[in-house]
Amino acid sequence: MFNLAVGLVILSGLAHSVWNLFTKKSINKNVFLWFCQWAAILIFLPFVLVELPTIGQVPFVGWLLLAASMILHGVYILLLAKSYTIGDLSQVFPIIRGTSPLLVPIFGVLLLNESLSLLGWIGIVCIVSGIFLIGEAKGRIFRKIVDKTILIALLVGVMTTSYTIVDKVTLQYFPSFTLNWASNVGNLLALTTIVMRSQGIRQEWKVNWKTILLGGLLAPGSYILFLKALELMPVSQIAPMREIGTVFGTLMGVFILHERQGKGRILASVSITAGIIMLAQT
Template identity: 50%
Template sequence: MAAHATAISIVILSGMFHATWNTLTKNSGNKNVFLWYSQVIAIVIFLPWAIIDLQSAVFAWEGVLLLAASAAVHGMYILLLARAYIVGDLSQVYPIMRGTSPLLVPLVAVVILGEPLPIGGWIGIAVIVTGIFMISNGFKLREQGAAAAYAFAVGISITLYTVIDKLALEYVQPALLNIVTNVGNLAVLSLFALRSRGMLHEWRTNKRAIVVAGVLAPSGYLLFLFALNLAPLAILAPMREVGTVFATLFAIVLLKEKQGARRIWSSVIITSGIICLGLFG
């Protein structure tokens, strides 16, 4: 129980980190360039740690395939993320893309990985997903067009890399896995960012935000990867979606996006689901 409580606390902090760097990304000019710089910062900062982790890595062919799959899926994720923020608002796409994973990951974790999930956990997941759909006006998804489509695609990518990374941790430590994902992100973003004419302008305009995002993005995911060693994936993956609440608050206070009472109540529902999942999952 103590290990689960620690894991939940770590994942909530991870969710806040995730919401913060996503807010910075949404507020940037050229999303592809901003995220490209952030990946460079992340690789430079965390590479020494990853090199140390090389000593304990197991490079069996299964592990190598998982690392390659992780890099590819993360690269697809970051590209779709940039596109989602180009065509949609933070408060519109973030809840959708983060809400897809809590619905799919526990199903995958239970069916494929064989992880148990008590009835209280399923109730918590149902409450969280309901709140996320409310906050994104999910019952009228057709009206949200391309933004919703990209957000769902991001959510599917999150589901895929979460499961793949869980398996990859059997072969490598979190810091090394995180660097691999950053390299995948950088490789895919390079195809678009380096061809743009906004490299210098984006750095001059948002260099502080880029550095912050470059630190928070890998730090948040590292926290999540470490938490996976303390509690089951089926519990922790939905818990990480507390970032939806943080992102909603950031959208209201920082980005001045229009919000209503529905979004406030939705945040309360999400928090209730998280508490239910943490206590009974």
């Protein structure tokens, strides 16, 4: 089960970095992500219909958790669109992904009665350190922490942490495809008002319809893989492992977006990999 969970998390990180790359390359981030939600809702609807008969009577708290998940995912998608509108992939993505492994294990231990060994905590420190080294654009992150791009990226990371914890509990009441599908609906509702006011709907579809359809598959697909892993292992171990996607995202920034990288990025990637290995031993 452990090897399966790790494999699912690595695939999840790869798929997640790919659709973030698509989002960054899009014209209007809100419109692109709005189309992706429609694609995801339609693509995964058959899986939800298969799961529905297996869902028993859900108590009121289960529906509250589902509603909270939809709201958190909705706020997340709005902040994500904003962060990629004003920031670079190599700056935003590592900060977003670096916030979660710092916070998720802490909340997992404090709120979900999970445990983590000393080696696991050292691994998390290595992962977080590596991610923030990757995200350090020309040394400005720590010296200019009030930068708007950085603050929004941090908020996206906080939202990621929040919905991860809520979704871990919500899985007790709803299966993974249904939970993820509901989050896509929440994303769609959150984006609709902004998108309807924009002028770029036709242009976005005309230029990026292929990546929209692929993003509609990869975005929920990456999170479903993660939810499946959550069913097998504690969130305090699984969530930080997903940050291997930061390495994938950095490589994509180098070879696809031609973003400038230094030797520090290689060192940071080594730190992330070492942290994941340590975490896997706990």
